[in-house]
Amino acid sequence: MSTGTGSKTAGKIFTVAVASGKGGTGKTTVAISMALCAETDVQLLDCDVEEPNAHILLKPSIQGNEHVSMPVPFLDEAKCTGCGKCSGICAFNAIVFLKKPLFLPDLCHSCGLCMKVCPGKAIMEKPRHIGILEIGAKGDVGFVSGCLDIGIASSPALIRAVRKQSKNAGLEIIDCPPGTACSFVTSVKDSDFVLLVTEPTRFGLHDMTLAIKVIKQLKLPFGVLVNKSISDDDCIGKYCSSEKIPLLMRIPDDRSIAEAYSRGVDLMEVKPELKDGFLKMIDAVRAIAEEDGGK
């Protein structure tokens, strides 16, 4: 993967991050529907590593697993002189020092600095398991999902591992985690477009505005999809028109959709008539991103 903005112009890949601010708005349903509708080379990356759900709806066949680990330091007692330098420089207080250093893997961010500064080369690294990648496909849709081990706090590292599986071609759809913190940022970073899935409630509007703040800071083009829509004249519609945010699609509030979802049946199976809408939306998203890139 190239650094910076080069990847956007050089490769043919087009990455849409499907995000929501608030959880439970139907983000995964939308991500999967987009993947199933797009007939080009398409890959779905489930970056919601704390609660990966895309596989439940997509039902891909899994071709392989990959274990993901982070390097954590360990000590070669014989070489350690007890100088204490390592514990002084760790920015995360992950090294307790009592004559010899004691490493606390739960606090370690795997930055590698302690190892680099140790004058006696007494620190080495060993892998600590943080999660699993599942790699597979459903028909023409490539699929990668990350699943964080229970009790592990570092989602961003696993999200980075999922995104490294990018094929760098065709359409790439990222199912992002909820919220607006570091895991969200790691998931949407360097994408070409962020599609915000929201619902027309007070919570939905409020959480969407929080997500928009972050996306604006990251300077990414974005648009909105309203799920469980009852009326065109709702709080989301009003907000989007006053803020000049493209409202790209509405999926009607329909009990049959919710019930199908509860059984793990995807939207395209219950409402195939929405396919046209999704294809139009993907075209619109590409057009907006292109215009934005031309700026």
Place this chain on the structure above:
Amino acid sequence: MKEIVVISGKGGTGKTTIAASFAALAENAVMADCDVDASDLHLILRPVIKTGNRFFCGHEAEIRKNDCISCGACLANCRFEAVKMNGDVAGEAEFSIDASACDGCGACVYLCPVKAIDFHSRYCGEWFVSDTRFGPMVHAVLAPGAENSGKLVNLVRMNAKKTAEETGGNIIITDGPPGIGCPVISSVTGADAVLAVAEPTLSGLHDLRRIMELARHFGIRTLVCVNRSDMNTGISEEIEKLSAESGAVFAGRIPYDDEINRAHDGGISIIEHGKGESVGRIREVWNETRRNI
């Protein structure tokens, strides 16, 4: 003093609806909103802020362009892909740090041969102690995209405890974050019990298993309730069975209820709204919860 944390694994299951209802039903409670990433509880409890405090945590690195000799050591030592190089030849290229990717580890700062990198404290948000019509509330907003929401969660919980001690509160009702990662771990460790609000869908069931495993991992007493239970009665039953099998207390089923959105649009809890099928059921979940902590 007891502390109950309302969590959900999956987002959007109605966690805040339940937490706000508990606030309305409890006596002598202190409310804490630990969903600092996407807090919503204040939309219903409408807190009046008494004190606000800025929250700094960790650092971010920044290169002083004039002092940089373009050696590339920072790029080579950063494991978070935060150092960007503009131009190709080291020695002439311009180096900069993408603040949104910087983890604040300080490796580049320490290893820069000419000490050209500053290490600023990072502004990560704000936390508040407020009054609501149901009692004191401690809440926070994470700065957009900031890390370390876990630490902000700890601050909120610490101050909720302090507030409860000062005001003679006997229960802390916490609206927890979704997921099972760092903010959730920070929200539940050391609490008296968690109430997991599940949704009767295959994804909901999947996420409930994970959150229950997390609670078990940390040895916390677990209660489970199902929201919108009539959406899929089969899975609702399965959730009830799952909680029995894994030693959790099943606290009840809450039916789908249109009135909840109506109450929230008016900025009140469903309990105060008083209309709707869910009201009585949420009361039962509260009573069951009260009995078990």
